Amino acid sequence: MSREQLAVQRARKSFQTGKTKPLEYRVHQLKSLQRFITEKRKDIAEAVKKDLYKSEHGTELFETLGLEGEINLAVEKLAEWAAPRPVEKNLFTISDEVYIQPEPLGVVLIIGAWNYPWAVTLQPLVGAIAAGNAAVIKPSDVSPHSAKVMEELLPLYLDKDLYPVVTGGVTETQELLKQRFDHVFYTGSSTVGKLVMEAASRHLTPVTLELGGKSPCYIDKNCDLTVACRRITWGKFVNCGQTCIAPDYILCEPCIQSQVIEEIRKSIKEFYTDNPKTFEDYGRIVNQRHFKRVMALMDGSKIAIGGDSDESQYYIAPTVLQDVTGESKAMQEEIFGPVLPIISVSGVDEAIQFINEREKPLALYIFSPDNKVIRRVIAETSSGALLANDCLVHFTVSALPFGGVGNSGMGRYHGQHSFDQLSHLRSCLIKKLNMEGVNTMRYPPHTAKKLGWARFFLLKQVNLGKLRRMALLATLAALAAFVVQRFLR
């Protein structure tokens, strides 16, 4: 039996013992995960530095902070999330217990990505643990140092059998995907996403696919360009552009293009100094393949800022391309690098048209002071998420479901959404064996009269909440009337 098969089998056996059912156990595991992040902070930061040249503060800001927030939220809210959720009844079931019971699915496969190896691999794990599942964690081999640290250190904190870490490359992932899971959570590219879904279809396994795409960023000519460009610059060049929700390209009118370029230049200098190469907070491309890929995307376009590179370090300077068109090389695939094309459009109409001609992106950014313009863009486009007047921060609001649509993915997570996505929400109806008389209307032999009664009972919606409120109001009114009668005469 292969290593992957063994890991899945052990996880399943362990799950079937029922260990993960009690909430105390899940909270204990989550708290251990929290301890892992706090105690091994240095190891994590070092690994990320080796993988992506990210500074220690950068790692904290973008990887562990969000993760800690998710764990805290899960620990605090678990009892609420896992409790039965009562629902509205009809007249027929008025005296019965009707609720939705969240239950664990079983063994979840989490395939992580390399750009934020900790956040993107462990945040789904938080939801999996909270929901009471076992989980096989497969960190990306493109960020090998993080994968190694995860493989070595995670078992010291979490249950080894329930949450094994399986490292490896394409072969190992394919071997894992042949096994049967109860849910597969994949973060990565659309191409591989299709293969993951196809593999999952053989076992009828539901999937969550967090994919990517080209996230457009429209700048209205009437907005405060200094602030807008600063935020865009931050969002774009964080992690050297290797963020799934980074603003991929800019759409703006030609009259403001030069101003936009100037503002971006100023912001780059502010953030990364005149020589980003020597600056601690500016990252690197993860490997040579991606370095070459991103460099090739610059072909044929006019470079307005940056453009220099150093292959030995996988360094690409923060680059802005101007006068890019829809047919340019930079517009053919998700850039996932520090190259920011600017495309001219005549106004918001053309921008909307441009966006709609393409695949639905993971995020859509719009910078405008005019609420009407923002509403219009929301109404006439579609994307995983929409953020007006800033970049990336919707990722931090755990109440917002994070996920794509169309080619940018399916399913969502963060906060309670992770819990719900990795649970089975089971419909429960608890009746009693009495009141059998009511049931006669549904039994054969059928008559028109019986049918009439059935129709009445099944179709009448009973809003218990409203009834209760009305009863309370009536009582208060009666009380008020009594008081008036008695004391104010």
Added chain:
Amino acid sequence: MERQALKRAREAFLSGRTRPLEFRLQQLTALQSMIKDRHTEIATALKQDINRSQYDTPLLELISLENEITLAIAKLAEWAAPRPVEKNLLTISDEVYIQPEPLGVVLIIGAWNYPWAVTLIPLVGAIAAGNAAIVKPSELSEYSSLLLRAMLPRYLDQDLYPVVTGGVTETQELLKQRFDHVFYTGSSTVGKLVMEAASRHLTPVTLELGGKSPCYIDKNCDLRVACRRITWGKFANCGQTCIAPDYILCEPSIQNRVVEGIRQTLLEFYGVDPKCSPDYSRIINQRHFNRVMSLMEGYTAVLGGQSDASQRYIAPTVLKDVPPHSRLMQEEIFGPLLPIVTVSDMDDAIRFISEREKPLALYIFCSDKKAIKRMLDETTSGGVTVNDVMIHYTLTSLPFGGVGQSGMGRYHGKHTFDQLSHQRACLVRSLGMESVNLARYPPQDRQRARRVRLALTSPMIDFSKRTYVWAVCVTIIAFGLFVTLLVILLIAAGLNCTCWYWRGFYN
């Protein structure tokens, strides 16, 4: 033909026709009129397809369909409105909400056992969510599918909601095309093929599949009532219901009483000869007739067992002491055969159920609350009804769907709307308050990191309704206390008599 229908549907969708709620409401109202006006024709088609009685059709199909449409019309504005969510400190002055949006073009593949409910209830959700939809009814329920193809274009927009009929070839052709969601009801085998085809376009799917729904009868419950309810659920539509109780699990000591209970009920429902009862249906076609008959091979029925191939009639049949490895226990029966498998006690039943694939429904007949809770905790299934069968289907507030081999995704009521919408996360900030953002920009240092940590940590203030109510109440009470204090002070300071009284007291 399929490609053209899709092309027209997509163009119609892109025109933006479905966005205004008025349009969707108008289409839903039209659908409602169709069901109301043509219910006789629908009943006739079902009689020809499956010998469904004229009362069973509304009871089992049309009432729930009408209910869904009425609910969608009443609640559409609420469902389609932006849904505000909890914020964190960083976004405290921003608009943060989830906006439901249409997905695009949905493919709905119906089934033949309840051709109207199972094909049109997803359509209600698709219309409500603002999508276009290609409706592909099952070819096995021939008369219903032809009637639908003739009727639907007369009530609904022809481009947005075309009906495409046909068999396996036409369905495969449809599945090669690109949709924004595929909603399939049917068998697990075909479900896998549907999901595989959808994976090529990264299309999300809802699969309402099947399985063997177990029915456990505890020896200490009211067997008479239990058997009556089980009999109704099992033999309605001649057992061809995805959530029909597939087999019974009970202790050997009550097996004979269970059989007796069912026998008496069958007499009550269908008379001495069910073949002559207008309320007893037939098997849908010859292939399924042969399939169900072959499941019985080698076993002697303790009740029923008769059949008539010319009518595709199989009598309501009960088999006892069925071994777990028999053919009868290997596939979903989907017919009027009710095997009874004996188990030693509830633990044994739980083990039996957990060893098998997760079913679409689980039924437990028991009067002991603790025992019920234990069984619910230690098993899983798409849905559960305790002390009755199938009724969880009728509550639109309960999500209806499977888990594992019995399916993925869910629908009914608002769940259909949500399933066929994209829940888009929206965060609308302003370009002001830039100073708050400075902490996140490079160059990074410890102080900035700390500031960001503060802004991003779990909300200090939970913006839920409960907190608002609490805050309001506390403010009122505090205000009341403050007023009282003021009054006391005023009285103490202002009114002489009281003042002297206190002075006197201390002297």
